[in-house]
Amino acid sequence: MMMLKKLLFILFFSTVSYGQVVINELDADTPSTDKLEFIELKSDTPNFPLDGYVLVFFNGSSTGSTSTSYMTIDLDGYTTDLNGIFHLGNTLVSPSPILTIADSSIQNGPDAVALYQGNATDFPDGTLARSTNLKSALAYSNGTTAPTTLMTALNLSTFINENQTLKAATVSIQRKNDGTYELKAPTPGANNDGTGVVFNAITTSVNPNRNLLEGESFDVVFTTQTPISSNDLMFSFSIVNGNFDIYDYSGNFSVTIPVGQTTATKTIQLTDDTLDEGDEFLKITIGSIPSGYVLSNNNKIVRVNDNDYEVKPWGTPLNPTYNLCPNLTPAGYYDSLEGKSGNQLKQAIQDIIANPSVVREHSYADVWEMLKQADVNPENGSQVWLMYVERPSSKVDQQTGTSGAVGFWNREHIYCQSRGNFSLDPLAPNDGINVWTTTDANDITAGGADGHHLRAEDSPENTVRNNRNYGVDYNGPSGNAGSWRGDVARAIFYMAVRYNGLNVVNGDVSETPTGYIGDLETLLSWNTLDKADDFEMNRNNVIYNWQKNRNPFIDYPMLAEYVFGSHFGETWYTSMSNPDFNSEWNVSFYPNPAQNYIVIAGLRENTPIEIYSAAGMKVYEGVYFPESQLNLNLSSGMYMLKMTQEGRSTTKKLIIK
Structure with a gap:
């Protein structure tokens, strides 16, 4: 769960006039990093247009002293489905939300969410909660602390504790037909009582199911829960996402699943360009679908690794190099230290x-x-x-x-x-x-x-x-x-x-x-x-x-x-000031990383050797004889090999694997 979110979760509800549309289900406190949040609305009649409605999320506090908005979602252009349901939430919510929001968007409380008649412009971030044009509201937290200021502003009175069974992360708050609430396993996109139309779910998958590389082809597979009846199922999809654009792929994006069948496959070819664009994500997004169907998942993300990346001439910290990267200190920068x-x-x-x-x-x-x-x-x-x-x-x-x-x-x-x-x-x-x-x-x-x-x-x-x-x-x-x-x-x-x-x-x-x-x-x-x-x-x-x-x-x-x-x-x-003679000594050793021994090249006389652990402890001291093999018995890790000749020392990094 999101650490920055508040720790308590109580649901408050009242008998305010809900009108045509109500807040039907809310799941703000979900497992791990809050990637399964959603909120669901329900209309009295099916296929009800939500034009003129706006959903506003308010930030409360444990003291109840604040009551301002932190997220507003305009619902113009959306409608409820055959069951009167409309739900929005994170990408991983299944079935896929009609409208998606970023992970960890809904705070855990004590907060509130309210449905108004109005527009998003009426509720910029920081707007005080109010009851004018309010159609439905819930105030919530996951303990016993109430957002009292919000409750007063939204005309809310009583509450239930979602965590009363210590299962806040595995249940949602669901409205019953009599207007009261209960805690059950989440039912996004469906009637809370299990009634209503059962939709044929469409699932999107990718083959191969792994990170892709520029120049590869891959299959997008669409599968329905039950065979298609009456008419062929036809829809389209896209994979454009941010910097991943139309120049990065080719293929046909119209899908038909014939009557009696459950599957259709489309092959997409990724473009192997010569541009260093960095890794990107394509997003498989299905457009509108016919009535009677629902998307089990949507907006599926697939990573595309760029094969045109730049390689620097120097090494990583695990395999370091020295004096290959230029020192760009301006002339005279440190003169005042002398x-x-x-x-x-x-x-x-x-x-x-x-x-x-x-x-x-x-x-x-x-x-x-x-x-x-x-x-x-x-x-x-x-x-x-x-x-x-x-x-x-x-x-x-x-x-x-x-x-x-x-x-x-x-x-x-x-x-x-x-x-x-x-x-x-x-x-x-x-x-x-x-x-x-x-x-x-x-x-x-x-x-x-x-x-x-x-x-x-x-x-x-x-x-x-x-x-x-x-x-x-x-x-x-x-x-x-x-x-x-x-x-x-x-x-x-x-x-x-x-x-x-x-x-x-x-x-x-x-x-x-x-x-x-x-x-x-x-x-x-x-x-x-x-x-x-x-x-x-x-x-x-x-x-x-x-x-x-x-x-x-x-x-x-x-x-x-x-x-x-x-x-x-x-x-x-x-x-x-810097007695590091790496540049003067043409000394190297191999293998590195090593296991049981090393050979040091470039020494012309017997040389005192010291080896230190990364914590600074001396683990070996002896004399190295030129062109010999230095046997080691060291644990895996990083060490520093110090060599001394004529009063001068040089130290090099040694990796034992």
């Missing part, structure tokens, strides 16, 4: 990355597009890379409903929103890279949309992480290789310098007071062991293009030690 130390150095960094004459703030909605560029999977430009779970996800699987929904990705705040008390301005528009406001170091609300600490993440794992401190409490999902840990550390370091009032400290600190996150010791270790790679450099370049500031701890990871770690108080000079 020769500074301690708090003076920290202030000099903030003066660059929070410069109010340069640095930009974008809306939280813009972050979606920002992440699609910054977190793009190098191996497939149609995907984003999900940080903690270390796998890609199609960009089109962007979360639009309930947080934590399986199969979707969302925007993860590395410095948790609750700890930073950032503003998320959810109603701000997605207005693009060219619309921005100025921001400075005291503008803590800007942190809610700061791309340097926002990452694409698996929605359920985002919920698991919640506001937990790294290292001492949260270390990612079971079995992860830790390829994200250095990224997290450098994002935290950035935030703790960019914004006044944000701190990174040792230990498993509470979220109160706001402005504190841990664990500093762990993050400093992660910064050293999980080196900044090309994936991070690319996202640093992308975020700079939007915000006009960079994360200096990606450009110079050792800078963290001078601001937060063991080198605090020492003078910073760029030329001496």
Whole structure:
């Protein structure tokens, strides 16, 4: 169930004058992420036109202090069926609603829904509930708390508790013929008492039933519940949906199921173009159907994977590369840091990355597009890379409903929103890279949309992480290789310098007071062991293009030690600050990922070797002899291999599978 929805559900009803049409059934509290919500109307006579009617959903509260509208649906052009029934709801409701609404649209209460004579323009969002022209109304919640203000405004008096049998998610509220209500298994699109005309249901299916690829053909199969009688059943359908348009397919979309038959099949050919459009969804939508039939399902969604995606020359965080992505730092960007130390150095960094004459703030909605560029999977430009779970996800699987929904990705705040008390301005528009406001170091609300600490993440794992401190409490999902840990550390370091009032400290600190996150010791270790790679450099370049500031701890990871770690108080000079000799040492090892051994190439003398776990623990120490095999006995995961020669060290990432 939708977490943002209210937890209580009571139905209130009264003997107001219902007139020709009444609210006949309501199911707002449904399993999981509220994908089976619906509301049903019933007219006294069949095939009744609903012109001049409008359905309005009102938002109540546990205190009963509010009573304003949050969704309005104009019913002009619709009619009830042979049983006098009209129902609207989510796409997965069966039989298919005559009018569909987005998942999780109907709040769980304490709220109300009302049927008026009028138009949608009479009820813009935020309209106070009223009884003028009211034809039918229900106030509801799933406990014992009543939306009292709404009840008064809508002339409602008594109530029943839908959850009285502790089965709110498996029953709906259904009106009986005497005007009272009962709780039963949902009956969308049918009389509540089981009487009336039984319609021949049409079901839509797809073969093959899987994600499709550009250039493939597929069959759409239409099946009726019983054989066709009297006259051939004829109807048409479409598959256009958003960016998936008429240039993406070919085929015939007129369907005939002959008398005596139950099935018709149409073959559709997908176009294999050369455009990088990203993955798309086609939607199989049946148009009008003859009287006596009902759609068991409709608006069936099928994913079409684009085979023209861009491939970057660098690797994913699980298979990192270095120095392939260009560092696009403007000339002289960090010059003011030279020769500074301690708090003076920290202030000099903030003066660059929070410069109010340069640095930009974008809306939280813009972050979606920002992440699609910054977190793009190098191996497939149609995907984003999900940080903690270390796998890609199609960009089109962007979360639009309930947080934590399986199969979707969302925007993860590395410095948790609750700890930073950032503003998320959810109603701000997605207005693009060219619309921005100025921001400075005291503008803590800007942190809610700061791309340097926002990452694409698996929605359920985002919920698991919640506001937990790294290292001492949260270390990612079971079995992860830790390829994200250095990224997290450098994002935290950035935030703790960019914004006044944000701190990174040792230990498993509470979220109160706001402005504190841990664990500093762990993050400093992660910064050293999980080196900044090309994936991070690319996202640093992308975020700079939007915000006009960079994360200096990606450009110079050792800078963290001078601001937060063991080198605090020492003078910073760029030329001496980063003892990573990867560019000077032509050293590599194979295989990687490895299992039982590795061979290191490029070493000309016996070399001390140390191997560290992702948590910073030394798990191996020894000497490597050139052209030999180094046998390993390590558990699966990510490790850092440190090699030292002539007082210099280099560290490389090792994956054990």
